[in-house]
Amino acid sequence: MNDPHSDDTELEERLRAHYSQDLGEPRPPARLWAQIMPQLTPPRGLPGNQTDGEWMPSPVQPRNRVLLVRLIWAATLLLVAGGIVALWLAQLGRTDGYPLAHNDPQLTPTSTLAITPTHVPGKVISTPITTTWQLDTLKSSGKYYLYKQGTDGDVQYQGVPSKFIEADALEPTEFASLHHSIPLTDYVGSRIRFSAYLKLENVTRGTGLWMEVLNSAAAPMRIDDMWNRRLLGTRDWKRYEVVLDVPEGSDYALFGVQLQGNGKVWVNGASVEVVGEDVAVTGDPPPYNLGFEEGEHGWSGFNPPGGSPPVSRSLKADLDRGVVHSGSTSAHFNSANLPKDAKVADNYSAISQIFGAEEFRGKRLRFSAYVKADGVDSLSGLWMRVSGMPTAEQAYDILLGYDDMNDRHIRGSSDWHTYDVVLDVPDEANVILMGLRFGGEGQVWIDDAKLEIVGDDVPTTGMSLHEAPGNLSFEAGLAGWYAYSSLPGVKLDSSLAHDGQVSASLILKETPSQGQVGLAQIVRAQQYWGKRVRVSAYIKGWESPNAQPESLYFTATAFGPGGMVRGESGLVATGPSDAWRRYEQVLDVPPGSLTIELRVWLERSGQIWVDDVRLEELGPAELTPTP
Amino acid sequence: METDLIRRAQKGDQDAFREIVEQYASVTERTARVLMQQYSRPEAEDAVQEAWLDAWRGLSRFDLERPFRPWILTLLANRCRMVARKKSLPTLPYDAHSDVEDSLATELYTVGKPRDEELEGALTQLEESQRQVIALRFYADLSLEEIAEVTGAPLGTVKSRLHRALARLREWLTHLHPISEKEVRP
Numbered sequence: 001m002n003d004p005h006s007d008d009t010e011l012e013e014r015l016r017a018h019y020s021q022d023l024g025e026p027r028p029p030a031r032l033w034a035q036i037m038p039q040l041t042p043p044r045g046l047p048g049n050q051t052d053g054e055w056m057p058s059p060v061q062p063r064n065r066v067l068l069v070r071l072i073w074a075a076t077l078l079l080v081a082g083g084i085v086a087l088w089l090a091q092l093g094r095t096d097g098y099p100l101a102h103n104d105p106q107l108t109p110t111s112t113l114a115i116t117p118t119h120v121p122g123k124v125i126s127t128p129i130t131t132t133w134q135l136d137t138l139k140s141s142g143k144y145y146l147y148k149q150g151t152d153g154d155v156q157y158q159g160v161p162s163k164f165i166e167a168d169a170l171e172p173t174e175f176a177s178l179h180h181s182i183p184l185t186d187y188v189g190s191r192i193r194f195s196a197y198l199k200l201e202n203v204t205r206g207t208g209l210w211m212e213v214l215n216s217a218a219a220p221m222r223i224d225d226m227w228n229r230r231l232l233g234t235r236d237w238k239r240y241e242v243v244l245d246v247p248e249g250s251d252y253a254l255f256g257v258q259l260q261g262n263g264k265v266w267v268n269g270a271s272v273e274v275v276g277e278d279v280a281v282t283g284d285p286p287p288y289n290l291g292f293e294e295g296e297h298g299w300s301g302f303n304p305p306g307g308s309p310p311v312s313r314s315l316k317a318d319l320d321r322g323v324v325h326s327g328s329t330s331a332h333f334n335s336a337n338l339p340k341d342a343k344v345a346d347n348y349s350a351i352s353q354i355f356g357a358e359e360f361r362g363k364r365l366r367f368s369a370y371v372k373a374d375g376v377d378s379l380s381g382l383w384m385r386v387s388g389m390p391t392a393e394q395a396y397d398i399l400l401g402y403d404d405m406n407d408r409h410i411r412g413s414s415d416w417h418t419y420d421v422v423l424d425v426p427d428e429a430n431v432i433l434m435g436l437r438f439g440g441e442g443q444v445w446i447d448d449a450k451l452e453i454v455g456d457d458v459p460t461t462g463m464s465l466h467e468a469p470g471n472l473s474f475e476a477g478l479a480g481w482y483a484y485s486s487l488p489g490v491k492l493d494s495s496l497a498h499d500g501q502v503s504a505s506l507i508l509k510e511t512p513s514q515g516q517v518g519l520a521q522i523v524r525a526q527q528y529w530g531k532r533v534r535v536s537a538y539i540k541g542w543e544s545p546n547a548q549p550e551s552l553y554f555t556a557t558a559f560g561p562g563g564m565v566r567g568e569s570g571l572v573a574t575g576p577s578d579a580w581r582r583y584e585q586v587l588d589v590p591p592g593s594l595t596i597e598l599r600v601w602l603e604r605s606g607q608i609w610v611d612d613v614r615l616e617e618l619g620p621a622e623l624t625p626t627p
Numbered sequence: 628m629e630t631d632l633i634r635r636a637q638k639g640d641q642d643a644f645r646e647i648v649e650q651y652a653s654v655t656e657r658t659a660r661v662l663m664q665q666y667s668r669p670e671a672e673d674a675v676q677e678a679w680l681d682a683w684r685g686l687s688r689f690d691l692e693r694p695f696r697p698w699i700l701t702l703l704a705n706r707c708r709m710v711a712r713k714k715s716l717p718t719l720p721y722d723a724h725s726d727v728e729d730s731l732a733t734e735l736y737t738v739g740k741p742r743d744e745e746l747e748g749a750l751t752q753l754e755e756s757q758r759q760v761i762a763l764r765f766y767a768d769l770s771l772e773e774i775a776e777v778t779g780a781p782l783g784t785v786k787s788r789l790h791r792a793l794a795r796l797r798e799w800l801t802h803l804h805p806i807s808e809k810e811v812r813p
Contacts, residue, residue, distance in 0.1 A: 011796065012765060018743050018750075019766035023664070026656030027672065029649035035672075036648060036679050040641060134779070140754075181783025214783075218790035252783050300795075354794055385798075389790075397797070433798065 121276035126182045130163045130267045133178035140176040147176040157268035166264040172205045179256025194255040195241035196270035205261025206230030211242045215356040216251040217389035217430045224283025243282045249358025286355035290449035292329045301351035315349040325370040325416045325447035333438040352435030360425040367434045368420035369449035378440025381405025384421045388428040398559045403462020424464045472613040473500045482520045498538040498580045503611035518601025525593035532618040536584035540609040554600045556585040560593035588621035637686045657767035662707040678703035704777035749799040757792035
């Protein structure tokens with residue numbers, strides 16, 4: 001039932017199609033013009049009294065230009081002088097005083113103080129002006145707009161107005177943050193400290209600074225949100241700090257102040273600087289909170305504890321303080337808590353953590369956890385996904401490893417038992433997602449999860465990236481293949497083979513339209529760059545009383561930074577065949593491709609046998625499409 | 628070429644301005660529809676028209692060394708903000724906020740006859756600002772820098788927000804939905 005590939009370029013297409021339908025196509029340009037044209041007055045070359053004019057400065061009159069030029073010169077001189085002083089102060093490592101004022105650095109390397117790549121402790125990377133920080137959803141419970149924010153001239157720190165967030169009538173589970181970002185590529189390998197002054201008033205659940213160091217795919221590498229030392233109640237100005245390493249692969253940092261629940265917090269005097277190794281870090285590498293002793297902290301997919309009911313159609317996890325494997329808390333899904341308008345049969349829920357893969361490259365990871373099940377009637381299990389994301393801007397990433405225990409899912413009722421998934425992390429990976437999924441009806445608990453690096457003696461599970469195609473005749477069982485299925489699934493059949501002793505048999509019961517069973521293998525593409533390859537397989541037809549057309553698919557797809565390239569149509573047959581029939585796909589592999597994926601699958605119902613898959617080079621690619 | 632058009636428009640050549648308008652009509656219309664999703668379509672269209680009138684009035688101050696697209700998008704975002712300020716949304720009662728997202732989601736994603744219910748279901752998992760950044764990226768075709776500009780959020784925030792939204796969608800769709808026919812067609 002689960003397709004781990006989720007062709008992500010297709011996600012882009014689906015999003016475009018969805019929004020075109022939802023938001024509609026724009027007016028024809030000619031119509032827009034027809035509505036603008038009658039309102040065009042002769043261009044004022046100059047006199048332009050912008051009616052609402054708050055954003056457009058009044059036009060400059062020629063007679064004022066000399067004065068303006070002089071003013072600009074004076075301002076430039078002042079700025080240059082100020083910049084020199086600021087740099088001098090920064091090099092002095094001034095960190096405890098009021099920040100040096102300059103514009104907020106964005107991710108573009110425009111910050112004067114971020115130009116020199118130096119890891120010298122005391123080096124100030126940024127002293128952002130906190131009054132410009134804005135409330136945002138990035139770190140919020142989703143109701144950030146119910147918080148008030150502003151700049152408070154009455155509450156100053158060393159003569160400078162402070163920014164504040166405030167709420168007085170929200171549920172305690174709501175939270176919101178003010179934050180900012182800086183580039184970190186010049187600081188990889190260093191340790192950085194974000195410090196700021198906070199003043200609190202009647203904070204009910206907690207406040208504190210937070211910082212995340214992220215990679216180029218925006219996956220976190222290090223996090224500290226001070227939740228383990230959160231501030232409560234009313235306190236006068238005091239300086240707080242979070243200290244994080246900037247490991248290989250780090251791209252930028254987000255940092256700010258969060259407020260959970262009600263109360264008011266003012267922030268001022270923020271600074272991000274390099275510190276020495278003598279300053280202890282306050283945040284460890286992910287993953288976090290694997291025993292759930294810190295509640296939902298670090299995970300997504302939870303209900304806010306004791307908070308408002310879920311607003312989405314999906315089932316959220318909650319915390320169970322009675323049924324645990326160890327400690328005092330486990331995570332728990334119960335289909336009885338599904339929102340009223342959700343169908344149990346459609347239930348798919350998951351908790352997950354996401355983090356950067358760079359530090360795990362070249363290693364084999366085992367994600368394990370204790371799981372307890374009660375009346376689970378569908379597919380549930382641990383899952384992990386390793387992927388490479390060319391840029392954070394694209395709607396797809398490239399699958400490099402996946403397992404969701406589809407071949408050994410957790411069903412029925414069982415006491416605490418440990419399960420695991422084991423995947424390799426290739427050098428191209430930069431994102432790892434892992435968690436527990438839960439489908440259908442029943443209850444499932446998870447506790448005491450663990451992520452560890454293991455040796456080559458521990459076999460991988462699910463699908464990993466292969467250096468070369470292997471086990472193409474299934475003589476080694478399903479090794480190297482990932483079988484994903486609705487029930488009954490994929491089996492080996494030693495009574496029927498086109499080549500050798502066995503074939504793989506894909507069996508699918510009569511199901512609704514979503515039924516699907518398939519086999520996939522992913523191979524590193526580099527050796528095929530710029531080449532034309534032919535992927536072929538022998539497939540023996542399927543039997544179904546209601547066989548519908550367009551049910552059997554066989555695809556070869558190259559995935560790379562430019563998108564995916566697929567050999568012709570994936571549809572290869574529309575009717576049953578009693579004899580072995582050879583199907584093939586020809587694919588020109590664009591240089592730069594990361595993976596080639598071979599896949600065969602059956603939709604709706606029936607049974608097929610697959611054997612003797614081949615991937616052959618035919619010569620140079622005739623086309624080198626790089627979408 | 629574009630510079631020539633702008634130079635001519637700066638001198639009052641409406642035909643040149645028309646060419647510029649038509650070239651950027653789509654991106655301005657789409658951006659406004661996303662930014663003004665909570666308002667009516669005529670209001671979004673008004674914002675587009677006003678932004679273009681602002682551009683016409685301000686053309687003389689446009690620096691020909693700079694690209695036109697970011698400039699018109701900035702004018703547009705300002706116009707959208709003005710409309711939003713003038714017609715502020717109903718105040719959200721503190722005790723009814725959980726319904727708000729529901730109704731917004733319902734309004735945004737169930738208008739008309741949705742074809743891709745799976746995707747819509749997944750989109751409802753996202754926060755409003757995440758949906759906005761997705762729509763700006765894949766409906767309005769804005770770059771991350773342009774999204775940062777029109778939403779006023781730092782680039783890093785936009786990047787993270789888009790990434791997390793997409794990760795959530797992928798996570799959801801990967802598990803819930805098998806491949807459909809249209810997905811396997813090249």
